[in-house]
Amino acid sequence: MQEYADIEVDKVTISKILGGMRGLKCLVTDISYLDPNEGIRYRGYTLHEVFQKLPRPANAEIPYVEGLLYLLLTGDIPSESDVSDVVDEFSKRRILPRYVYEVIDAFPCCSHPMTIFSSAILTMHRESFFNKKYHAGINKLDYWEPMFEDSLNLLAKLPEIASYIYAKLYMDGKEIQSNPSLDMGGNFAFMMGKDKPYDDVSRLHFILHSDHESGNVSAHTGHLVASSLSDIYLSTSAMINGLAGPLHGLANQEVLRWLRELIDRMGGAEPTEAELKQYVWDTLNSGLVVPGYGHAVLRKTDPRYLIQREFSLKHLPEDPIFKYVDMLYKIVPPILMEQGKAKNPWPNVDAQSGVIQWHYGVREYDFYTVLFGIGRAIGIAANVIWDRALLYPLERPKSLTTAMLEEIAGIKPPAAQTRGRHGKSDDV
Numbered sequence: 001m002q003e004y005a006d007i008e009v010d011k012v013t014i015s016k017i018l019g020g021m022r023g024l025k026c027l028v029t030d031i032s033y034l035d036p037n038e039g040i041r042y043r044g045y046t047l048h049e050v051f052q053k054l055p056r057p058a059n060a061e062i063p064y065v066e067g068l069l070y071l072l073l074t075g076d077i078p079s080e081s082d083v084s085d086v087v088d089e090f091s092k093r094r095i096l097p098r099y100v101y102e103v104i105d106a107f108p109c110c111s112h113p114m115t116i117f118s119s120a121i122l123t124m125h126r127e128s129f130f131n132k133k134y135h136a137g138i139n140k141l142d143y144w145e146p147m148f149e150d151s152l153n154l155l156a157k158l159p160e161i162a163s164y165i166y167a168k169l170y171m172d173g174k175e176i177q178s179n180p181s182l183d184m185g186g187n188f189a190f191m192m193g194k195d196k197p198y199d200d201v202s203r204l205h206f207i208l209h210s211d212h213e214s215g216n217v218s219a220h221t222g223h224l225v226a227s228s229l230s231d232i233y234l235s236t237s238a239m240i241n242g243l244a245g246p247l248h249g250l251a252n253q254e255v256l257r258w259l260r261e262l263i264d265r266m267g268g269a270e271p272t273e274a275e276l277k278q279y280v281w282d283t284l285n286s287g288l289v290v291p292g293y294g295h296a297v298l299r300k301t302d303p304r305y306l307i308q309r310e311f312s313l314k315h316l317p318e319d320p321i322f323k324y325v326d327m328l329y330k331i332v333p334p335i336l337m338e339q340g341k342a343k344n345p346w347p348n349v350d351a352q353s354g355v356i357q358w359h360y361g362v363r364e365y366d367f368y369t370v371l372f373g374i375g376r377a378i379g380i381a382a383n384v385i386w387d388r389a390l391l392y393p394l395e396r397p398k399s400l401t402t403a404m405l406e407e408i409a410g411i412k413p414p415a416a417q418t419r420g421r422h423g424k425s426d427d428v
């Protein structure tokens with residue numbers, strides 16, 4: 001690569017620097033690619049192809065999540081036997097250390113499930129093989145191996161952690177022990193105490209949320225933290241914290257909260273189209289965002305939204321909240337276009353995911369982002385393992401002062417630049 005090192009890929013403009021680096025091409029990943037109009041491809045496959053090609057459990061509509069991990073890691077569609085190897089690995093590694101339950105039990109009341117989830121993952125940092133090997137002096141060419149080992153250990157445990165948090169917060173601590181004969185999606189449904197098709201709902205949810213290339217807050221945080229050779233526990237806990245923001249993963253809970261507020265406002269009566277429009281405008285006029293709509297990269301309806309809509313049309317067409325969600329699909333985009341601010345007026349993944357959970361009885365909507373986190377952890381792990389295998393460097397972009405930018409823009413004399421905003425001669 002050295003001979004191509006100086007070839008330009010993108011231009012860094014002031015608007016990109018000040019605009020959250022939106023669209024700046026400065027990261028590399030081969031795990032997934034997000035086209036603004038087509039949506040996400042995992043290892044070159046569209047989501048429809050992924051759902052079609054990956055092996056699925058007997059009597060299931062949705063493929064094994066374990067097969068998706070195989071695809072993200074290797075780029076190959078796994079055989080049945082490849083998938084059953086991963087299922088076995090997960091089954092062997094799923095048991096949580098006792099202290100994880102104790103940490104979850106110790107949380108004060110009213111803690112958000114994402115805070116508990118992130119902390120529970122962080123607590124397991126002491127289990128890290130990577131950390132132990134690093135301190136024993138492992139060769140950097142071998143870093144990926146303990147990272148891989150740690151990742152399998154962590155991913156296998158996430159459904160156990162999440163379902164225990166759910167039991168603790170909402171089921172008076174009545175946990176259901178896992179069933180080692182089931183795959184990840186099936187076992188999660190089992191531990192949540194849910195019958196079919198919640199196993200498929202879980203597989204669908206985890207696969208759809210796993211990766212969205214590497215510039216979004218959660219994926220980028222995971223990659224950034226791991227770039228300092230932090231292990232998968234530290235990196236995943238950090239990515240969960242990024243996911244917990246309302247402009248990112250927390251939007252799935254916000255959609256349900258926003259819909260429930262509308263239902264309360266209507267006093268149970270079904271809103272007319274005019275009333276729904278008014279509700280959307282009231283939200284915008286109060287300076288709030290319409291949750292579940294818009295995207296930093298996508299410029300069309302998110303295919304993850306459409307796949308969940310297809311699932312809902314098949315399994316829950318009469319669900320009253322799904323009907324609201326579907327009415328909003330027609331109502332919100334023209335309103336956002338009329339308002340003229342959002343670059344993408346179309347729905348994203350979070351506009352549809354909560355209603356499916358609600359329908360199957362998971363109505364504690366502040367838990368929804370934990371489910372997103374289980375899925376996203378799969379993509380983060382695949383990326384971070386490859387980061388170590390390819391010896392990706394510490395990430396360290398350079399920052400400038402405002403005065404330096406002003407000088408670059410030609411609106412400030414050079415003398416002030418080195419002192420920055422708080423320098424003596426900087427009288428801005």
Ligand code: CMX
Pocket residue numbers: 022216246247248249250251284288289290291292293294295296297341342343344348349350
């Ligand atoms: N409702 C109201 N206003 C919106 C909007 C929405 N759904 N989406 C964008 N806008 C506004 C922005 O707030 C911004 O306003 P200002 O100029 O006043 O700052 C303007 O439109 C331009 O924003 P943009 O370039 O279109 O979008 P960004 O890349 O800045 O932000 C996103 C993207 C997702 C944060 C934004 O669309 C949003 O806030 N959506 C609602 C929250 C949401 O659904 N987040 C989940 C995204 C998917 C995920 O990561 O899980």
